[in-house]
Amino acid sequence: MAPTPDIKSDRSIIQETQTSLDQETLPGAPEEERESSSLSEHSQLEPLVPSYSSEHEATTDDPGTNNDESQLRKGTLTSATFNILSTMVGGGSLSVPLAFHQAGNAFLGPLILIFIAFLVKNSVHLLINSAILSHPEDNKPDQYKFKGSKSFESVACHAFGPKAKNFTMGLLSTICFFTIVGYAVLLRDMLLPLSNVIFGSGSEDTAGPTFHHNITMLTVIFLVTPLCTLRDLTPLEKAGAVSMVSLLMVACCITYRSIQCNFSPSYDDKRLMEWHEYMNYVPETKQGIGVAFHDLLNSLPILLSVFMCHFNVLPVHNELAKPTQKRVKTLFSTSIWGACLFYLFVGFSGSMYGNCAPNGVVEGNVLLSFEEDDVLLMLGKLCLSLTITAAFPVLVVPCRDVILRALANNAEIEGVIEEGDHGEDEDVNDLAEPLLDESSGAPVAVENENAFQRKLVSVIIFWSAATVACCVGSIDIVWDILGGSLSLIMGFILPSTSYIVISRLLYGSSEGCDEENGVEEESNMNMKPSREFACFIFLLFIPIMTILTGNAILKLA
Numbered sequence: 001m002a003p004t005p006d007i008k009s010d011r012s013i014i015q016e017t018q019t020s021l022d023q024e025t026l027p028g029a030p031e032e033e034r035e036s037s038s039l040s041e042h043s044q045l046e047p048l049v050p051s052y053s054s055e056h057e058a059t060t061d062d063p064g065t066n067n068d069e070s071q072l073r074k075g076t077l078t079s080a081t082f083n084i085l086s087t088m089v090g091g092g093s094l095s096v097p098l099a100f101h102q103a104g105n106a107f108l109g110p111l112i113l114i115f116i117a118f119l120v121k122n123s124v125h126l127l128i129n130s131a132i133l134s135h136p137e138d139n140k141p142d143q144y145k146f147k148g149s150k151s152f153e154s155v156a157c158h159a160f161g162p163k164a165k166n167f168t169m170g171l172l173s174t175i176c177f178f179t180i181v182g183y184a185v186l187l188r189d190m191l192l193p194l195s196n197v198i199f200g201s202g203s204e205d206t207a208g209p210t211f212h213h214n215i216t217m218l219t220v221i222f223l224v225t226p227l228c229t230l231r232d233l234t235p236l237e238k239a240g241a242v243s244m245v246s247l248l249m250v251a252c253c254i255t256y257r258s259i260q261c262n263f264s265p266s267y268d269d270k271r272l273m274e275w276h277e278y279m280n281y282v283p284e285t286k287q288g289i290g291v292a293f294h295d296l297l298n299s300l301p302i303l304l305s306v307f308m309c310h311f312n313v314l315p316v317h318n319e320l321a322k323p324t325q326k327r328v329k330t331l332f333s334t335s336i337w338g339a340c341l342f343y344l345f346v347g348f349s350g351s352m353y354g355n356c357a358p359n360g361v362v363e364g365n366v367l368l369s370f371e372e373d374d375v376l377l378m379l380g381k382l383c384l385s386l387t388i389t390a391a392f393p394v395l396v397v398p399c400r401d402v403i404l405r406a407l408a409n410n411a412e413i414e415g416v417i418e419e420g421d422h423g424e425d426e427d428v429n430d431l432a433e434p435l436l437d438e439s440s441g442a443p444v445a446v447e448n449e450n451a452f453q454r455k456l457v458s459v460i461i462f463w464s465a466a467t468v469a470c471c472v473g474s475i476d477i478v479w480d481i482l483g484g485s486l487s488l489i490m491g492f493i494l495p496s497t498s499y500i501v502i503s504r505l506l507y508g509s510s511e512g513c514d515e516e517n518g519v520e521e522e523s524n525m526n527m528k529p530s531r532e533f534a535c536f537i538f539l540l541f542i543p544i545m546t547i548l549t550g551n552a553i554l555k556l557a
Contacts, residue, residue, distance in 0.1 A: 071146045075319035077327055082241050083316050083394060084335040087309040089247055089342060090391045091186040091384070096306060096343050097254075097350025097366045099299035105351040107281035108296075110344055113303050117340040119537060120307040120491065124332050126534055127155070127495040131314055133502050134158035148318035151405065152311060152494075159498040168494065169402050172311045175486050176399035177465055182482075183388050183395065184469030188217040189365065190385040193378050214470040221466045224389050228396040228462050229455040232319055243390035246383035251342065253380035254366060255349040261356035270356040278355040297551045300544070301483025306343060307336065308487045310495065311398045392462065400458045407453075480555060484548035492541040496534040503531060 075083075096113075103109035131150035132138070138148040152172055157165035192213065199212040227239070261267050262275035272278065283292035313332075317323060320331070350366040362369040367384070370377040 073145060073147055073319055073321040073323070075316065075321055077320070077331060078241075080316045080320050080331050081335050082244060084309050084312065084332065085339060086239075086243055086391050086394045087312045088307055088335070088339045089244065091183055091388055092302065092306040093247065093251075093343060093346055094186075094350075094365045094367060094384070095302045096347040097353070097362045098364050099302040100347040100351040101280070101354055101361055102283060102295040102299040103303070104280050104282040105348050106279040108283070109299065109303075109347065109351075112300070113343055113347065114340060116303055116307060117336055119540075120309075121332060121336045122533065123492050123495045123537060124310065124313055124336070125329075126499040126530075126537075127152070127310060127313055128317060128328065129530075130155045130159070130495065130498040130502050131317070133506055148314075148323075150314045150318055151402075152314055152490075153402065153405070155314075155498050155502075156494060159501040166406075169406050171486060171490055172402050173399050175308075175482060175490060176311060176395050176402075177461065178482060180392065180395050180399070180462065180465035181469045181472060183391060184217060184221065184466050185472050186365070187220060187385055187388045188213050188469065189368070190381045190388065191216045191220065193372075193381060217469070218466060220385070220389060221392075221462065224392050225459060225462060227393040228400075229458040230393060230397065231454065232315070232397070239390040239393075243387040246387045246390075247342070249383045250367075250380040250387075251346040251349070253376050253383075254346060254353065257370060257374075257376065258349045258353040261353050267356055272355050272360055275352065275355065278352065294551075297548065298555075301480050301548055301552070304491070305483030305487050307339065308482075308491050309335070310491050311402075312394065315398055315401065396458055396462050399461050400454065403457055403461070404454065480552040484552040485545055488541050488545040488548070492537050493545070496537040496541075499534045500531055500538070 097105075100109035103112055131154075134155055135148065135150045138150060153165045153168040156168040195213050195216040198216065261271065262278075283295045285292045316331075317328065320327070350362060353366070353369060354360055354362045357363075357369050367377060367381055
């Protein structure tokens with residue numbers, strides 16, 4: 001497949017940038033050696049991040065460069081890690097115990113979870129690779145101190161065209177919006193004790209969400225709204241750390257009650273059987289193979305959705321200071337495997353409390369399996385409420401940024417059309433004149449307008465989701481739809497196919513390389529295993545997505 005013109009231009013930028021670096025470091029080398037070195041260095045298997053040199057750091061301090069503080073990379077490794085963790089670890093972790101019970105809490109459930117964590121880690125790397133290859137302008141040595149321009153929809157556009165860009169923007173907005181809805185519903189459930197204290201327990205007599213319950217939830221929504229209007233996620237480092245500590249406290253409360261359930265004499269009247277008899281290694285087949293397979297299918301959307309952070313990967317990468325390959329791999333390895341260990345901990349311990357549940361299995365929200373007047377678990381609910389509250393900005397900001405980019409693209413297209421309509425009546429030389437006097441206050445006005453637009457869109461997204469949540473009684477349907485179809489497209493299908501297409505357009509096929517292009521052939525041989533793994537992810541999740549989507553539709557029916 002021959003490279004497209006756009007990809008060719010991107011590749012020429014890559015070669016020109018690296019060649020300039022080689023000319024500075026190797027001034028006496030022949031031109032042929034410099035070109036060969038530049039191509040081979042930039043055609044590595046895992047171009048997660050550009051290679052930076054300390055001698056180019058002074059470039060950004062030149063008077064002619066952009067020194068806008070708001071455009072500098074300020075994200076630390078700690079803040080980025082907590083932002084990714086806050087995106088993944090949240091209310092969905094309360095459903096992991098049920099998924100473990102359905103899949104087998106002592107063997108198959110943990111095994112599937114670890115395998116999914118491995119696939120998610122590699123799909124994130126495929127997404128970052130695709131973004132780096134499709135945005136070579138971010139790799140220039142005079143730009144690496146400034147925020148990147150990479151986005152999920154731009155990667156899809158480079159791979160599949162403008163229609164894929166619009167589809168991806170709609171997909172990301174939908175996933176973020178309904179995740180906000182689910183978190184708002186979960187927040188309302190966690191605030192039930194507080195709502196009953198304020199308004200009285202009589203509000204529980206009405207089936208479904210009550211006015212008093214929704215008022216309590218909307219009050220918290222109102223308080224957290226200013227955080228959702230932030231320009232980026234870097235200031236939320238401490239909030240992410242607090243939410244992780246709160247979740248750990250919830251997990252400890254669940255584990256303590258689970259240990260009491262299986263070993264304390266005070267739970268002898270509630271315990272159904274001995275703890276080792278309650279453990280299951282695979283889905284239970286007492287009611288037949290079909291029921292066991294159905295339970296396994298019901299567990300997969302939960303285990304898949306709890307790792308979904310892809311919509312926030314590139315925004316965090318754009319803001320990360322010094323995004324070297326080592327720092328990027330450390331960031332996502334720490335986040336994903338740390339989340340995996342947490343899910344293993346809370347999943348097994350929470351599922352074992354089902355031994356003291358009336359029906360022998362925990363609820364979809366494990367906290368609802370405990371006694372309503374359990375003081376320890378009331379503390380856990382308050383901690384989880386804090387976690388969910390801190391997660392709202394992490395969900396609203398990416399959704400808002402996608403919508404703002406869509407609005408900016410539409411405005412640009414309309415401007416081009418309008419310019420084309422009036423272009424015949426205007427002198428071409430007039431276009432070279434500045435539209436506004438640089439000494440006027442117009443740039444400040446434009447900046448204030450952009451800030452107002454950012455805050456307005458954030459408020460509309462957040463409060464629209466909260467309004468929908470007021471009418472939703474359960475989050476089970478939301479998780480089934482997101483985990484069974486939409487999240488799989490975002491987390492696995494698009495990253496793998498985008499990487500296959502973009503890398504093939506840039507590097508071609510190794511079979512088509514001749515002896516005169518030995519460097520290119522070596523590069524493609526290095527790229528081949530990664531392409532094969534991307535193909536494996538694509539072929540694996542197409543049938544999984546089809547089956548899980550069908551299962552979700554059957555549950556709705």
